[in-house]
Amino acid sequence: MSEITYLKPKNAKFFRNNNGFLGLKFNDVEYSRVNLIKAFPFSYENKFISVRDKEQNEIGIIEDISLFPEEVQKLFTEEIERRYYLPKITKIYSIKDEFGYSNWEVETNYGRRKFTIRRDPNNFVNIKANMILIIDVDGNRYEIPDYTKLDKKSFKKIELLL
Amino acid sequence: MLELIQGLSDSILNNLKLYQVNQNDIIIAAKGDLDLSGYCSTSYVLGTKEALITIIGDGDKVTYLENKDIEKLSCEQLVSTGLLIATVEGVDYILCQFTNSCLREFSLLCRLFEKIKQGQVLEEKDYKMHELPLTCPKCGSFYEDPVRKICPKCFDKRKIFFRVLSYVPKYKFHITIMLILMLISSALNVFIPYLTGNIFYDEVLKQGGSLFGKIAFIVISIALVKLLATIISILYGRINSTFSSKVIYDLKTEIFNALQKLSLSFFNSKQTGTLMNNVNGDAMNLQYFFHDGVPYFIVNIIQFIGIFTVMMIINWKLTLLALIPIPLVTYALRKLFPVLGVLYSRMFRQNSSLNSIISDSINGSRVVKAFGREEAEIKRFSVVNRKNYEVNVNVNRINQTVFPLIYFFMGTSSLIIWSVGSWLVVNDQLTFGSLISFTGYIGMLLGPLEFMTRITDWWSNCMNSASRIFEILDTVPEVEEHKDAIKLPNIKGDITFKNVNFEYEPNKPILKDINFEIKAGEMIGVVGHTGAGKSTLANLICRLYDVKEGQILIDGVDIREISLQSLHTQIGFVLQETYLFMGSIAENIAYAKPNATREEIIEAAKIANAHDFIMKLPEGYDTIIGVRGQSLSGGEKQRIAIARAVLLNPRILILDEATASLDTETEKQIQEALERLVKGRTTISIAHRLSTLRNADRLFVLENGQIKESGTHEELMKLKGNYFNLVKKQNEALRLRGV
């Protein structure tokens, strides 16, 4: 497919700017800040990542981040983590239902959180196999990467929602 | 924001002292909830006239920037978080990070910062987030969703119940009769086992009984009592049917009326969309509530008390013994129902996904056939069908196992009566007739048990349905007529936009600071990329939505003060998506002016160049078109929509891609006709095909929600900007196609 410009370790040099953003030098053009956007956020997490400049014009696509050297991969993961900020729920302390909403208190890999979700199938989505995406009333997103791996008590609390 | 500034903690203030900043100097502030690597934390961004200070955590990281160095302060929205970014010497720096929950606050911060930089003095009103009321007027607590102005706290089930009942008093007469019938029928139900048991065996069959040997008499009595019970239940059923259907009829009428008054934003919002889907189902649910639920409940309660009393009178010891299994069975049922409930809802969801696949592939049948994907569709269906089957099997198996077991345990009551009762009979402590009555009664007592244990679930289910319905009834339309709205029967057609800002969803601005003046009679063309906000602009003029900030004036009057009636009868709008209703073509053309004469309809159709194709149809103007006018082509539908707007003879005409599906020749004809029509009225025409707009007095180029260029065709061509490029590209494209 000639329509797609692929960024390869050979022609694309990524680096971290002193202001914390990801920069890129590609075909002799230097971009002080580029954004990484996943084409398939759920089905191919580390593949087909669109690299865009400040004005959101596509510079090219990274076919697979594992093609890049390890330290660059680390830059990618950091950048992606920031854009697709998605705390992983590791433990559920409580779920309280109230008037069509439920109040959750959970432990995540980013610390303890409290949030409210509207009781609606669209806010509690089984994205794939055992993974669940939760969207709260403010539009914040949380993930249960694998509900079968939750501890028993936590699992019991969401069992009826599945 | 002001409260935040007042309530700053000492440790924060100490941090500020290092930079010689006092609490009183702070004029803008926002509080974030993440640190720079995404962990939960608090961060403060505080601004004075001179500087902006960011404090992350308890002063783990403090940034001090002078306002004059910051070229721009902006919020960048990522997937579910936001970044506050300061641009210094052309380079972006991340000041802090926060979740979506804080986004509004930070966008306000950025707006106010801009004002400070321009040297404006902030006033009290600047600090208000330009939004709909966020709290419930009754209890003051926050709405969890500002689009749905429903307060969760005030949503008390009991209140809903009484509100449901409030639909009833109109039918006092029905209810009184129904209650009397219920009482009689309960009494008869309690009496029948007594008649067939105690009286039949002890008085008629037993020697020395008061009615000994009068078999004909007792049989006829039994028959009569049963006949009476049947007649009463028929009467009751008939009255109940009228009554409950009538209540629901009233309710449905009210719902539909409410739906018509709601604003578009209600229908668009995702959450309320799901509310709509089920309106009819919810109403059905309430119908069951009135028709079956409440009466069943009342009858059972009366009957239970009656039976219990009679049993206690006959033999209280045996009664208490027989009731022993009841708590156990109740307990088991109560444990069981939540589990079954979950299974049922899973079954329900499977079912609806099956239904949606069916309707999906039927609605898309053209696409399916065009790409030859029938096999794939069959496969897609069979996967879900298979799952559906499995869930069904599962649920039914559990049902078929658990309930017989429970019935068996209920049966232990009868066992107790048979064993203990027989022993009592043999020892002459109980008559044979009483034993027979008892076995009859115990069955009647246990029958409704299943329903009674489920009553709370059932009740809350009905109340949820009711609450959803009331939610619709209670929603205050966002676009509401002003209390003393002005009637403008003769609009001249001046349109002014003053600093108009608009967003459909919070924090996703679609139109930004739009300013323009259109004089009456002008023809304005609006061009711009798809998604630029052109249709949105048109929607605002018709007041389908209200602006979030700024004003739209027609003839110098804010459109929020003009009565909706005068607005909608004098603005003709040809929408981008044509929608035709079920009905004849004539009815569709006359949709906005039902009293139009036949001549007017034909004239409008002629202007819209629709007359000739309509005349080719065997039924002419009386041709019935189905939902969405399926039997017509895209261009034909569009011409009917144009005729609809033309017929209204509006002072302001808005054409949103009105001629996009027409060939150039037809478009030209319509244009010429419209030109005659358009004379003297204000016209706003949105089009991608620039040739459509060559008669426009002025053109607006809309890009990313902002007006980038405006002027006549010549002026814009000279400017060599966006418009110039658009024209160049279109000409090239046309040349390529050899047109």
Ligand SMILES: Nc1ncnc2c1ncn2[C@@H]1O[C@H](COP(=O)(O)OP(=O)(O)OP(=O)(O)O)[C@@H](O)[C@H]1O
């Ligand atoms: N009801 C809605 N709710 C939320 N967002 C909407 C809604 N309607 C439109 N939008 C968004 O607003 C933006 C502007 O839409 P609009 O329909 O005004 O564009 P347009 O300029 O008319 O485009 P086109 O030329 O394709 O008709 C788009 O990004 C669209 O996704």
Ligand SMILES: [Mg+2]
């Ligand atoms: Mg449009």
